[in-house]
Amino acid sequence: MSRTPLVQWTAAMALSGTIGAVVVESGAEAPAAAFARCLVGGLLLIVWSSARGWLLPTLRGLSRRDFGMIVLGGVLLVLNWVLLFTSYALSSISVGTVVYHTQPLLLVGLAAVLLGERITRGHLTRAVIAFGGVVAISLGAEGADGQPVRLSGIALALAAATLYAGATLIAKQLSHLRAHVVAAVQLAAGTALLAPALLLTPLPADPAGFGWLLLLGTVHTAVMYVLMYSSVGRLPTGTVAVISYLYPVVAVIVDSLAYGHHVTPVEGAGMMAILLAALAPRRS
Numbered sequence: 001m002s003r004t005p006l007v008q009w010t011a012a013m014a015l016s017g018t019i020g021a022v023v024v025e026s027g028a029e030a031p032a033a034a035f036a037r038c039l040v041g042g043l044l045l046i047v048w049s050s051a052r053g054w055l056l057p058t059l060r061g062l063s064r065r066d067f068g069m070i071v072l073g074g075v076l077l078v079l080n081w082v083l084l085f086t087s088y089a090l091s092s093i094s095v096g097t098v099v100y101h102t103q104p105l106l107l108v109g110l111a112a113v114l115l116g117e118r119i120t121r122g123h124l125t126r127a128v129i130a131f132g133g134v135v136a137i138s139l140g141a142e143g144a145d146g147q148p149v150r151l152s153g154i155a156l157a158l159a160a161a162t163l164y165a166g167a168t169l170i171a172k173q174l175s176h177l178r179a180h181v182v183a184a185v186q187l188a189a190g191t192a193l194l195a196p197a198l199l200l201t202p203l204p205a206d207p208a209g210f211g212w213l214l215l216l217g218t219v220h221t222a223v224m225y226v227l228m229y230s231s232v233g234r235l236p237t238g239t240v241a242v243i244s245y246l247y248p249v250v251a252v253i254v255d256s257l258a259y260g261h262h263v264t265p266v267e268g269a270g271m272m273a274i275l276l277a278a279l280a281p282r283r284s
Helices: 004-016 019-026 030-051 055-060 064-090 093-100 103-115 121-140 151-173 179-199 207-234 237-244 246-259 265-283
Strands: none
Touching: 004 207, 004 237, 004 246, 019 030, 019 064, 019 093, 019 207, 019 246, 030 055, 030 064, 030 179, 030 207, 055 179, 064 093, 064 151, 064 179, 093 121, 093 151, 093 246, 093 265, 103 121, 103 151, 103 265, 121 151, 121 265, 179 207, 237 246, 246 265
């Protein structure tokens, strides 16, 4: 097997771990940061899909149902970003990111409720372990100011994970479509949805903040999506699952080095519980 997909997926997950730092450095509020990500990333994905000859054939073949599902998935996706970005300020990048990784377990729960899929005893056990980890983080984590982490930040990260799980369920229903084009349409829908929010949370006026948002839209959205979609289908599921945990690991390292976040023993135990429990359902 070519090493290219492995390198691409690894690079995408490592980039994911730096998203929180880019959002924080931009100084933009969450809706403005999500808007910039949608606008810049969406435009670049449209250009990429057009250059590859995928855009128009895919759009012409869309049924009304497919289009509606794409838009709904886009709404869930961008609202998930808004909640996750907001959680960074209320907890920390590392806490928000690790709690966010309960989403594989939430995906199992949503599939059971909405699609009637069976939940095994193993799934329930891992869910209890993971949410025990959330409780440990809630009790033992420190926020950016050294004070106990705000529970509202953890709640927002959990809500974001739930929305992302919903978007993932929708994506599974659209697997017959070119993923790059689906993402481009979803980001276009997100741009329209979030544009009115700029009246209340405008984009940064300073060039540095604007530059960070351009980085978020280009490298951390368009380039990252191309890397992900070019590699995920060419790798074994186990490899994808294991390397996916570069995302929270890199986020914790960046938060510690750049912002001095101190991981307490109780918080560290909670993080390990979440990551180990969330890894297993992907193999089930």
